[in-house]
Each structure stands twice: as structure tokens, then as C-alpha cells.
Amino acid sequence: MPKETTPESGRIQARFAALREQGRAGLVTYMMAGDPDTAAAQAVLEGLPAAGADIIELGMPFSDPMADGPTIQAAAQRALKQGQTLKGTLAMLARFREKDADTPVVLMGYYNPIHSHGVEQFAADAAAAGADGAIIVDLPPEEAPELTGPFAAHGLHLIMLTAPTTDEKRLPAVLDHAGGFLYYVSITGITGTRSADETQVAEAVARLRAKTDLPIAVGFGIRTPDQAAAIARAADAAVVGSALVERIATGDDPLGFVAALAEGVRGARP
Amino acid sequence: MTKALNTYRAGADERGHFGIFGGRYVAETLMPLILEVERAYADAKADPAFQAELDGYLKHYVGRPSPLYFAQHMTEHLGGARIYFKREDLNHTGAHKVNSCMGQILLARRMGKTRIIAETGAGQHGVATATVCALFGLTCVIYMGQVDIERQAPNVFRMKLLGAEVKPVTSGSATLKDAMNDAMRDWVANVDDTYYLIGTVAGPHPYPSMVRDFQCVIGEETRAQILEQEGRLPDSLVACIGGGSNAMGLFHPFLDEPDVRIVGVEAAGDGVETGRHAASMTGGRPGVLHGNRMYLLQTDDGQVVEAHSISAGLDYPGVGPEHCWLKDTGRVEYVPITDAEAVEAFQTVTRLEGIIPALESAHAVAQAIKLAPTLPRDHVMVVNMSGRGDKDVATVAKALGSDVGEAL
16 A cells, blocks of 8 residues: 655655546656766756656665666766765755756665665655655565665655565565555566566556556666557556666767657557 | 573574574565575475485585594694694585585475576685586586686686586676675576575575574584593684684584684784775674675775685675674674785694695684684684685795795
């Protein structure tokens, strides 16, 4: 069941409500904070809403990203090498919020930098910077109780992952902690490697919908506007990460790519 | 000592926690697999046929029990405690690693898994894993950092001879921690047929407890052997700690003996004060990596720092969660030994006893060399000779300023 949220943290609900009204799915884009450098990353971040991103996942770089493929590993290393820190990532978000009060931003990363910062302090600082929630890849429901209290106190959503390996017996434990939206990892594998089968994704989403009212976003392996459109027919949102991170790394018109993805998602349903 | 517990051997709890340490910090995709390992291990542990099969292989294939050897010349040389070596270096494949590999490979077979993956640093765990895979005809993929592949070439060739595929890891610092990252990435992509054979008492629950259980044969044998040879329990135990599996295997059966002093030896590299070390408990703070909370070498920002040790097997930025808990409860002392001290001890024990120790084990010997002269002559100390040092002779030659060919 969706958690109660405070007015400050209602951007995710407001965005999905608007999408439902428009009769379309959303585009969620992932980028790594501080990659390839602070200024370039800030410019991409600030350009994402106008390019068509409905929700933004802002990656917090970590030295040991165990669930990520080579593209996002390399992005994290570039960001760390040029001095990106958790505080720097939150500062980036705070600057973004000076210009955009509506687009939901979800921080995505691994637990140790948050643990090191202090869970309470992280929740307070992330909320103050304008975050709506966080996806912590290596925090399954078994360990999630460490965060639920501080997150709830600051109106942050803990966005939980489900995977093809998450069976019916296990799903309630995941949903018990889930807020904001549910992130379905469409493949068994790491980010940016292989692509999901559209039919299997549709079946999985239907299975999840029977158990939750939360909006369902699908990610991992979505690389093209056509693939994003296919996912958008089945789910409430399609997440694109590695393919965008590659274009940011090479400077190959990342915002133009986001616009093409957005066009795909917006035209997906008749 | 914070408080005296009724037992130090009860952990982990049902969620895999040792106090604040341990746990299961992995991606959701892996959680169901880890729960499957936990169930399968609980079944196996309760099945006498499984233990009987394991005991058979340990006896006839690994060569157990390993001897407990009274190191007469070291004892005379140091002029204090009576020093015994638990000879894990005499196991098949030359180290304690095979104890846990044998247990886990039997478990993997029981689970119907056909493909085995593992990480390795120095290559000892990789060789032990490749060995048991060859024995049972299972596909074997070993992840090894590119940097380690270059400095441990003989072990790489050994693994290939045994039929394993050795996958070079170039991400991050291209060492053991990155090899573990890539092994986890492999597992997440091969969820149906693959078993991840972790080499130490770290990783997500149940691995720290399971690997400990398989390594406890070291301490259980030691207990029986010292009772036979000395007629009483030892006064102290000393073992080196990377992830901590050889030490946990020796220590655990003695944790509830309050009169047995227990000392774990961390790799201090160039010295803890230099920042170039692998002493997670002396120089790190609690953090989360590779599925568990443990003492971890990390920056103020929570980024994992590369470890440094002359011993590739101790070159890891974390340490098993049960050790972290034993440190915080005060039951076990953890002390640092530098590269230089280990190399000195390596030479001393080689000359005096005719035993070439692994550089890892030389750290434990170095601590024994420090402690023994301060102790009375009736003090009985057991040092875990966790592995043999043939693999390390080139490294030691280099540390002494020459290459192997001209060192003599």
C-alpha cells in the first residue's frame, strides 16, 4: 500500500496523476551526478524536464557499483575522479530546485555513502535539497527498516526494486516498504546489458498491478525510443539509464536523445 | 571487554546479523538466490549423510586431519611460549581454503547447480575452487583482478590447467574487491544454474556463518590434538586475518573458553599511519560492502579505499562481520603487522623450521615472534600456518631487493 506522504514530498504522486490524466506513461531518465564534470552534469540535469523527462533519477556515484554494467561503472569512476561527493550531489539537486519546483527527483545509488553520511542526516539533507525519494540498490526489504523511520520523518519515499526473481511469496515484503512508485527490474542482470522481452514485461506488470496501487516503472535494458514506447504501453513509466549515460559521456546530444525517447513514450498509446 | 556473554558461538541471528555487523545488503534480484542458499545449507547441515560425505572427502582427498606441530626451534629461539603450528599448509592445494570449497561444492551439487563462480585475489581460493570443480566435473569461472593476474601468474596457469576459465577484471582498482563485484554481477545474470562459492567469512548471510562452519574443522582438530600433546587447552591462539576465514576456523571452537587468549593479525602494509594498509579493524570504520556491514576502509564520503598489503590474500578493504563483532565485544584482540615484519618472519620460520609459510601466515608468525618472548615457558600458543609459501617466493625476493634468479 502507498505510504502517506507530506505535502513537500507529493511531487511523485502529482506527476503520476498528471500522466494518468494525459493518458500516457512517463519517461524516467537516469544520469550520474558529476559526470563528466560538475558543470556539464548540471547543464544536462537542468535541461532534462524541457527535453521531456517526467521524472529524474540522479545517480550518486559509488566506488563499487555491484548491480551496474560497464557504462554506469565508468560514469561513477569519472564522477569520483573529478571529485564528486554525496554533498556535491545534494548541492547539484538544490541548484536544480531553484529553477524547477515540480519535476520529481529520486536519488539512486548504493548504501555505503548514505551509511557513512549517517542515515538520519542523509534523510534531512536530501529532503532539504529537494529530493523526493531514493532508490538504494543494495538495500532489500530485509535491511530496509534501517531507513524507513528517517525517510518517513522527512517525507522521502523509499523506492523499492522488484525483479523477475521476486516471487509471489516475497513480493508483500517488498511492497511493505515501497513508496512513490515501484521499480521493476525487467531482466536478471546488470544495467545496460540486455533488453527485456515486451510480452514478459507486460505479464510481470500485470502481476504487480494485482498486488499494489503504486505506479510501476520498468527499467534495465531500455535503450531506444521504440523500446521505451513498447514499455510505455505496459507500464506507468519507462526508465532509461545506460543509453543516456553513454551519450552524456560522448557529448552526443544527450538532451536530443531524451526528446526522442519522450516522443516515443508519448506516442506509445493510441 | 564490554560485557561477558553466556556464549560467543551463538551468532548470527536469523537475519544474519552479528550485533550491528553482517546482514544481507544485496540487490533484490539476488535476494531469492541467497535465501535459497540459506535453506539448502540449513537442510544439509541437519543431514548426517552430508556431513559424512564431507568428512570422507576431507580425510581422503584433502588429507585431514592436518598435523599440529610443536615448533621446537622457534620456541628455543624466542625463549618464551611453547609454539605450535596448525599445519593447514599441508592440505591439498596448500592452504585452508579447500576446507570451505569442499563443503560448498557438495552443497552446490545438492542444490543441482552446474556452474560455479568465485573471486580470487592471490589465486589460492581460485585454485581451491578450480580443484573441487575439476573433481566433480563442474563448469568453473574465476574472477580475478587484472593487477592480481599479473602478480600471481603461476596460480592463473594452475587454474587454467584445472579447467577453469579465468576472467580478468579491469573495473575499479582491478584487485580482489573488484573481482568480487564482477562475480556478483555474473551471479545476478545467471540466476538459474550458478552457485557463487565465496572464499571467506564475508558476503551476505549465510556465507559468513556457513564458511565459518566449514572452517571450524581447524579449531576442532586443534582442540583434540593439543589435549593429546599437552594434556590441556592452549593459552593463546594467533592467526592472520584478511576476510578472516582461517582465523575464524581456528578461533570459533575456543571462543567460550575464557582462559584462551585469542589474537587476530591484520595486514598493516607500509604501516597503518601511512594509509597504505589492509587493517580494516585498526584503520577502518563500519560500512556496507559486498552484502554485509563490516569494518571497512573508506573515505569520509563513504567510497571504498583500495587496500595495500604485500600479501595478496590479505589485500581486502573489509573483514568478516563476525570478527567485527568479536572485536567490539572485546573477546578477540586484533593487532596490525607490517609488510616488513611479515617478510622478516617469513625468513625466520623458513630457516629455523624448514617451513616456508604463505605471506599471509607469516603475519601470524610475526605476531607470535613479538608475543612469545614476553610469555612464560609453560605458555602454550597455537599459530595457524594457514598456507604454504611457494607462491610467494618471487614476492619475497623482490621485497629483499632482487629477483628470484639472483636472490641467492
